[in-house]
Amino acid sequence: xxxxxxxxxxxxxxxxxxxxxxxxxxxxxxxxxxxxxxxxxxxxxxxxxxxxxxxxxxxxxxxxxxxxxxxxxxxxxxxxxxxxxxxxxxxxxxxxx
Amino acid sequence: xxxxxxxxxxxxxxxxxxxxxxxxxxxxxxxxxxxxxxxxxxxxxxxxxxxxxxxxxxxxxxxxxxxxxxxxxxxxxxxxxxxxxxxxxxxxxxxxxxxxxxxxxxxxxxxxxxxxxxxxxxxxxxxxxxxxxxxxxxxxxxxxxxxxxxxxxxxxxxxxxxxxxxxxxxxxxxxxxxxxxxxxxxxxxxxxxxxxxx
Numbered sequence: 001x002x003x004x005x006x007x008x009x010x011x012x013x014x015x016x017x018x019x020x021x022x023x024x025x026x027x028x029x030x031x032x033x034x035x036x037x038x039x040x041x042x043x044x045x046x047x048x049x050x051x052x053x054x055x056x057x058x059x060x061x062x063x064x065x066x067x068x069x070x071x072x073x074x075x076x077x078x079x080x081x082x083x084x085x086x087x088x089x090x091x092x093x094x095x096x097x
Numbered sequence: 098x099x100x101x102x103x104x105x106x107x108x109x110x111x112x113x114x115x116x117x118x119x120x121x122x123x124x125x126x127x128x129x130x131x132x133x134x135x136x137x138x139x140x141x142x143x144x145x146x147x148x149x150x151x152x153x154x155x156x157x158x159x160x161x162x163x164x165x166x167x168x169x170x171x172x173x174x175x176x177x178x179x180x181x182x183x184x185x186x187x188x189x190x191x192x193x194x195x196x197x198x199x200x201x202x203x204x205x206x207x208x209x210x211x212x213x214x215x216x217x218x219x220x221x222x223x224x225x226x227x228x229x230x231x232x233x234x235x236x237x238x239x240x241x242x243x244x245x246x247x248x249x250x251x252x253x254x255x256x257x258x259x260x261x262x263x264x265x266x267x268x269x270x271x272x273x274x275x276x277x278x279x280x281x282x283x284x285x286x287x288x289x290x291x292x293x294x295x
């Protein structure tokens with residue numbers, strides 16, 4: 001166990017001495033592309049606000065819909081029941097003739 | 098990034114211009130921050146992800162969240178944190194880790210592994226690059242969060258506090274992850290010692 005830990009430590013010490021030969025500057029056209037993409041996108045504040053407002057509006061609309069159905073349920077069911085007993089002039093004509 | 102370069106580049110003025118949607122300033126900011134971002138991206142690059150794509154994603158996050166930057170920490174630290182968390186997200190997304198095998202190592206890497214497993218001597222300076230490649234392959238065996246901690250502690254020699262600032266993790270959590278990662282690496286070395294070099 002101790003030997004394995006020592007092996008890892010010797011390995012990372014050697015790895016730390018590896019030279020950084022790779023160029024760190026941005027590739028050609030990279031900064032222009034990224035800047036253009038960043039500036040082309042919509043202002044994050046506005047889009048976030050719009051998203052939040054739309055979600056909130058959707059929630060309120062759903063709540064209102066459920067409330068109005070619940071509040072009018074009795075009258076809706078009553079009207080559908082009363083529709084069955086409603087006056088039907090065609091049926092009257094047919095039965096009397 | 099050296100102090101001279103920091104002094105030559107007026108970061109505050111550049112940020113003001115970027116906030117005013119100045120594309121030239123945005124380009125200058127990308128060029129200024131690229132060395133910092135690419136170092137982090139290269140150190141924590143997941144398999145099959147292009148470093149340019151990942152660094153572009155980091156910069157896009159920087160621009161998107163620029164309005165949230167309050168100036169409580171230096172701007173490069175704030176950008177570093179975005180870069181580190183973006184890398185963690187990508188590392189977490191890659192589920193399967195390939196099995197570590199002697200056969201997948203180059204001749205130099207196998208020599209270095211042989212040397213550290215069988216002798217008490219230090220690895221030669223000529224083998225530093227092979228050692229780094231080998232370390233990268235060994236780190237791929239770890240869980241993404243553990244890998245990140247060991248990379249920062251052992252290779253980049255960052256302190257617990259620095260890692261905590263970059264990742265947002267507590268120092269206790271970092272210690273736990275480092276312990277877990279070292280135990281896994283020890284097991285891996287023991288397995289490799291038992292196996293014959295093909």
